[in-house]
Amino acid sequence: MERVRVAVIGCGFYAQNHLNAWRDLAAEGAVLAAVCDVDPAKAEAAGRAFGVPAYTDAATMLDAERPDLVDIVTRQDTHRPLAALTVARGIATIVQKPFAPSWEDCVAIVEAAEAAGVWLAVHENFRYQAPIRAVRGVIDSGAIGTPSWARIAFRTGYDVFRTQPYFYDEPRFAIADVGVHVLDLARFFLGEVERISCETQRRKERVRAEDTATMMLRHESGAVSIVECSYTARRIPDPFPETILEIEGDKGSIVLTPRGKMVVTAENLFWEEAVNAPLKPWTSQPWHVSQEGAYGACRHFLDCIRRGVPAETKGADNLRTFALVDAAYRAAEEGRAVAPQRRG
Ligand code: 89Y
Structure with a gap:
């Protein structure tokens, strides 16, 4: 496919990054064709800013614009009904993370897409960030041998509630929102997971659910990882929204430290490398790491669509990450290690 006409559903806070990414990807064949949001003000603002038609009803937009690809950037409770609309029309679909509120919803979306032969990806973007790709590059080069242990942490006290106020009332918070990214990185670096244990904490009074989680994973390879996430970690400088890790x-x-400093110890070598995300005209500190990850994800999806191949974070792949989220909550509730579920 030469040119890929993209429609975006959801024009809220984080969707602005997707919209900018699609516009930036024009040179690589993306054509931002239309936007949609149930809030007319948000739809119109995005339509005006990006010079495309704006809709408030997704089905109306899909039938009028007939896009090749739809990027669903709404809250998770709407993903299943919206994906049903795109899949029924045979349109390639990207669903924002978290994939959906429940395992059943995620499986239903994947199976509907598979039955219809529709390309489906989940916008799981941390693994597309520049520092993360740099780390993966070193692993792939063989410089550290076979990875067998890791600590991967997202810890911040940054006021994420200002731009994402719904966080206060989420029934599942830190693991579902950002732990999902860090768990995906554990899979990305060390492979599939045999069992997970987890302790959750609610350290901030105003939030309904956990704001901190400490997880331990045994991978199928025998590797072990500690995966941490917290929205209640006060520290200066605050690394938000960077992931800090040791493998x-x-x-x-x-060792990846704040501001994208990577230190590699190899057999006969030791080196330090700056692997921070570059700034783009539409990105700004400190969000640029995350924004660049969103761009990287969109770029990968566009490339896959044009080549007619599945995405790295295709629906079926992301089910495995979602299963880790579910297993972490179960492990915390039951006080034991839990094996992630697999599709039957
Ligand atoms: O919701 C989170 C995510 O997925 O990436 C960054 C974020 O917006 C706040 O931590």
């Missing part, structure tokens, strides 16, 4: 293999290690 050890039989030949060396990789």
